Amino acid sequence: MGEEEVKQEEKEIKEKPKEKFKLSFDYFNESRLGIFALIIGIIVAIFPGLPAFIKGIGMMIVLLWGADSVRKTARYGLGTGVPSIGVLAMGFGIVGGITGIAVASLSFGTLVVGGVEIAFGVLAGVALLALLGFVSGNLANGDKFINMKIPGLERGMTELGIAGTLAVLIETSIISGTYAITNVLPNAINNGVIAVIFIISAFAMLQPLNTCLGADERRGRTLLMSIEIGGIASIILGLVTTLTLSAVQGVPLIVLGAVVWVVFYRAYMKACLEEAYAVKGTGLIKTLGG
């Protein structure tokens, strides 16, 4: 019965932001979304004791931020395809996430206040990767270096470094429930789950823009898809968590993922079909302009 209530709660939690997202979408502009996701992401990342489905929501917000950063840097054209920058974010994220976990496993990396673990150590990884992202952004955009001339690339790469690291950290803490390296290594890394963390987070960041690219791309539609991939990620992480931790942690995450996926997949498909030039059952083609 307890799980039923949890399900109901989740539905309410998730349905509200979606309405807000569609109606007053402009409120979360690029800066506000960044600050909001950074705060939520850091809070979720430093409390590994939170229930898995709350971490799942945090993960989706961080991935959404990553997708937004990819969108704002890659829409000017990178010369080598949109996906590269999403993979770059996760390449950074893996390095930063593993460093953050290593630091958090030190005796001073995690404080225990009244029985609640606060893993400040992971912030070391986040900060280092923010630095690495900022430096790479400057290298790519600086006129003495690669000189790509993309407005806001420095900021974008910094954000991607942070978002990638936070995504790896949150997903690892979902699976292992703590940052203690003795738990993380067997549960999240040595069994290879880190590979699925890598690729699915990369997809949540790179696929929305790559898929919606075109003259009439719209930010609202693009970002809906990032949350949809977040739903798939939750389902898969939930399956893993059921085995590594317990069904109490895993099943709500699977339910959350399924609900989010259904809601946002439908919203995205509807938005696309409504905004297309025409939707035809079938038809013949024509040539415009001779």
Add this chain to the structure above:
Amino acid sequence: MIETLLLVLVCIIIGGLLSSLAVHLMPVGGAPAAMATATGIATGCVMLMTGAAVTGLFTASTVASFWVTKPNVILVALSGAVGSMLMIGFTMFVGNLIYIFGAGIVPCSGRVAVDPITKDSQTEYKTPRTDGHGVPTASFVSGILGGFSGGFGGALIYVVLVSDSYAHFSVATAGIVAMGIFIANAIIAAYNIGGTIEGFHDPKFKARIRTGLTCSLIVSVLCGVIIVIAMLTGTLAGGVM
């Protein structure tokens, strides 16, 4: 302890520099090459180089497990290098088969008039208003060298991270971290190339390689420092399965 840390740092920097060099050496045609509008392999640098490097990483991991303790760094890195080299070699060879027998196109370079290795003239074989097509011999050799250098870089990072005389990470940690560092370097290099390149004989190579290596040096130093910090905590060491 200090020597070990410095050695890991140096190996990560060398690995990063070699992977950046590898991306510059690849004859990458990008999407236009799939339409036979540009010389080179018909895909983006990042995907191709990552695919090659992970093939090398696979062989390197098998070879590294030959030794119970203390794998020979050079031999493992060379195995990875040869693995990537073969992957790139077969890809280019079958690509050429499709160009020649599937589309009836003679491989030729669009950027130079004479192939620097075979001294064959290229201009009269080129379709007008294209940037060359196929993978001519100079690009083929360049790609083989690029695969060798990239595989060596990736496998070198992997083996110093996994070896019990250096970082001593677990196998999976070392594999995924090596992949992360490699990808970061390869993508910065791909941005430096910005589209297509034919290999070492391309004028673009000479013009851009210095910037690319400088950027890769800075990124690899930072990545190396971050990994050394992770090593200093001592929590990851000894985590072999």
Add this chain to the structure above:
Amino acid sequence: MEPIVMLFAWMLIIAFLAFIACMFEDLESDIGSQSNPNSQIQLAPEMGYIHRYFNKAISGEGLSYALSCTISGTIAMLILLQLESVGPTAALLAIPVGAAVGSLVHMVRSSVCHVGREAAHKRFEQPIYLDVLYGHLLPIATHNFLAVICITAIAYIQSNLGILSGVAGASNPFPLPLLCLIWGLTVGAIGSSTGDIHYGTERAFQDKPFGEGRRVVYHGQICRYGACGTRTSKDVAAFCAKYGGPATGLAFGLIVLFENWRTVIGMTLGGVAGPGWNPSLAAAWGIGIGIVIAVVLVILARTIEKWARNKYGPFVGE
């Protein structure tokens, strides 16, 4: 059976699976016009060429195959962990179930692509044809399933080779999902760099002159009519299955074959983990054989280039 013979037998099975995997990978990418030729499908409406191709821009093929293979590997690993008591036969259930989940995710990812890209083509008057959308999803999923099941099986065999063949130390130390990620990235990289040539150069521009590079002015002017009626992406697979697909499969099969072959030969010459086991010698033999193969490849490539130059001659026409 001698363990070393078993090792060679498993190696040949891996190479065979690799051939099937990459062939179906390439055909699947052709059905959805993924990766490089996608730039033409994307460009066509902007040139006024309204088409009925399926626009599947998930990402590069390497990444999208890494996604479906890694998910498949993860699910398979979870099932194998659950059924550890059953022994190796559990793989008979784990691999197909994993591959089914992986290809289901791939199908979902492709369904959002077509509507997303065509909706972004509103100002070029490109409609979304629902029969194109629904009609391509199943072929995409089935082709993807065959590729993913082969890759997962390869990864499973390689991570358990020691137990399966009886040669201690033959297994790859990487866990199953990581191996799936590695082979997924590789199979996609090869599929996009070799197989796409046949589609992009030949099939998409079949009404343009044969035997020359596609000029920049042709870009976007894709061939939109089939032998009878309007061409869809499904027709592309039928064409590419005759040359591009098998050639791509050959590339990946040869890579996997020779990669494993040189390692196994090296292991044999190094003493196969017996009392006289010399790891340095084994590694060195593997490297030496690999370099010889690379040299042979360069010579072959040069020979075939020379043949084409002599046979086809310089460019004629304007």
